[in-house]
Amino acid sequence: NEAGARLGDDVCMLTVSMDLPFTQKGWCAAAGVERLQTFSDAFDANFGAAYGVLIKDVRLLRRAVWVVDRKDKVTYSAYMPALGDEPDYAAVLAAAKAAL
Template sequence: MAQERQGAITFKGCSVTLVGPEVKVGDQAPDFTVLANDLSPVTLASSAGQVRLISVVPSVDTGVCDAQTRRFNEAAAQLDNAVILTVSMDLPFAQKRWCAAAGIEQVQTVSDYRDASFGTAYGMLIKELRLLARGVFVVDRNDKVTYVEYVPEATDHPNYEAAIEAAKKALLG
């Protein structure tokens, strides 16, 4: 049974339970299997040897999630050779449609709907809602976690600048 962290964050002001361990800077990045928009599997190893900025959102169809994904899409120009993933529980078909409508081309949206593999590995699965919490992780070329942000209130924005700077630093390392 996966670890549960009650009251780790709030969602619209209500305390919720996160399933999975809290990932910390310096940890080996946990593996996961999510689905790309074409239903092919995507794992941590799919981008082995590259710096990864992993943006986690409850749903791309909401205002803050939309803004977060667009912000990291814009940042991609500054993060040459980094892989930028946006993980949500949205169905792959919905993610694909949203990306096309939003003009998102630098961020790869991936879905955790099938197994909640990412959510439970990174401690981001909201038990009460079966959605992912909001956060950002940076993983270096050696699969070490170099930046972690669990946004305390799931409807708030993450610290974009801190995450982008952490990714830039990982690219130099």
Template sequence: MPERSGAVAFMGNGLTLVGPEISVGDNAPDFSALDTNLNDRTLKDYAGRVLVIACVPSLDTPVCDMETRRFNTEAAALGDDIRILTVSMDLPFAQARWCGAAGVDAVETLSDHRDASFGLAWGALVKELRLLTRAVFVVDRKGVVRHVQYVPEITEEPDYEAALEAARKAAS
């Protein structure tokens, strides 16, 4: 599995991402993750829809909390053709608890805790922490990646507008 040393940083300290670097134009790699009801989810479950996939280290941290709440608010204006997924290493039970407490109901959370399938396939697994890095991907209806942002500093928020614009463009 490829490794990208220094690809991202946490509080200025370089970290290694494991897996291939995804680029615009790539076919979206498949993955397996658990939803909050412990059901397996794969890319095929979202076929024909535009996806905004936000991966975060943990919902129980301030920036991940803000990001997921922001995407939840934005989801209402995007329409039914666009789905927003947030993937983390948090256990499905913790994700369900967090969503309930935060009132997040328009974003679907997926847990990659079992085997890091998403993190490894999308080049988002932080080797040193066994957490996902902060990144946002947009996938069109045909399964082609239309937007990629690996946020260079994990403690910073992503470019929401760029991701949302890419999703709207992919849905039109």
């Protein structure tokens, strides 16, 4: 969140989870997260199914990262193999900088 915010106003950071909107809002407030737009897939899991990140057995979304440039072209993507895995944030930031 902080590193992405330093990239400037041309960068938009979004997150989609299975959490309900009020839970997402509470987490952002508690963590001091301000520049992250949150979206909930809790009601129908359409996003997770469409983007290949839905884990049906436990009804969770696998972590994934996409960087999209100004021409709406995906220039970077990474899907985490296990639930606890985190993306390579240095690679994500480098891809975001390159997409500006």
